[in-house]
Amino acid sequence: MSVLAGLWRRIPVAASCQIRCLTGNLRLNSAVFYSTQPPSSDVTVNYSHGLPVITLTLPSRNERCQFTIKPLTTTVGTFLGDIKKEDRGIDVVAALSTDDTKFSNSTLMDVLLMNDFKLNINNCMYHVQPPSRDKPYHQESREMDTIKTLVHRLYTALHQEEHHLKKEQELLKRLDSLKEQIQPLEQMKSMILTKSDAKTTRLMWIGLALMSTQGGALAWLTWWVYSWDIMEPVTYFITYGSAIAFYAYFVLTRQDYVYPDIRERQLLNYFYKRAKTQRFDVKEYNRLQDEFAETEESLRRLRNPLRLGLPIEQLNEKE
Incomplete structure (x- = not known):
């Protein structure tokens, strides 16, 4: 160990970079020693089928590895992460500009490949020198987007009727299934x-009968048993008590x-009580009704003349 330490001190500073970036390393007592052979070649950037291909040497295996980049979707962080995944012996990897400014992981590779940059492994x-590009990628991207849009429109025009028929059949089947449920x-x-309505109607008639009985009793007490001077305070308190009852109803x-x-x-009160007795699931019924309404609305929108490419007058005549 003392001999190795002495040799390490004699190595010039300029050669230390070549020693650290080597592929074969030897770990002894948690110290790492690298081979003094320089890398086989620098990092190169070539274009294949319109996509940049970055080729570099993996330190651990001392072999060349190519990374195909999608400049408009791949970020610098993804690219550096792929390098570390390919070689687990890489501890430090970073992309820097020519003035030693580090690129963030969220930077797109399209931005990185516009100018020369440095790759620290x-x-x-x-020092990486990407080849010049005659046409910027954003222009190519716009052209590709235009082509994709045209292909999508062509596919839609060719399969629109088939898609509408298939979707309509699915909605009709769904409606039939919901109707059965x-x-x-x-x-x-x-x-x-029906039973709750009949019970509520009986209750209303009973209320009318009680009010009529109360009025008849007050009239009988006023004209045949007592005089108006005696019954007037009684009717006043009956009226005041009714006002209290109405106000209590509002409070509750x-x-x-x-x-x-x-x-x-009262009808809803009787309905829910009887539904609980008959084991009628009100929530499930409401859910099915909502789903049925949504399916009908989807079918109506699917048959809209604008979607079918028909004039509105023509659709109205068919209806």
Whole structure:
């Protein structure tokens, strides 16, 4: 170890970079020693099928490796991560500009390949000179986007009718399936609603009968049993008690004492009680109804004349 340490001190600073960037390394007592052979060649950038291919030497295996880059989607962080994945012996890898400014991991490779840059691998600096490009990538990207749009439109024009028919069949099948699920629930709901409505109507008639009985009793007490001087305070307190009852109804229900609303509230009360007794799932019924309505709306939108490419008047005549 002392001999190796002495040799290490005599190595010039200029050669230390070549020593660190070597492929074969020897680990002894947690110290790392690298071979003094320089790398076989620098990092090169070539273009294949319109895409840049970066070729570099992996330090651990001392073999050349190519990385095909998609400049508009690949970032510097992805590229450097791919290098480390290919060679687990790489501890430090970074991309720097010619003035030693580090590129962030979110920088696109298109930006990196516009000018010369440096690639630091295990503290060994490589100067990379990408070839000049006659046409910028953003222009090529716009052309590719235009081509993709045209292909998409062509595909849509050729398969639009088939797609509409297939989608319409799917929606119709879904509607039939939902109808089959809703039909038994609809029958049970109709039965429960009929019985609840009849019970609510009876309650309304009972209320009318009680009010008529109260009015008749007050009249009988006023004209046949007692005089108006005696019954006047009684009717006053009855009226005041009714006002208290109406106000208590508002406090409890947050609704005005309006007879149609009272009847609707009582009807729903009877309906939910009977639905619980008959094991009628109200939530499932509402969910199926909502899904049925959404499917019908999707079918209506699919048959819209703008989607079918038909004049609106023509569709109205068919309907």
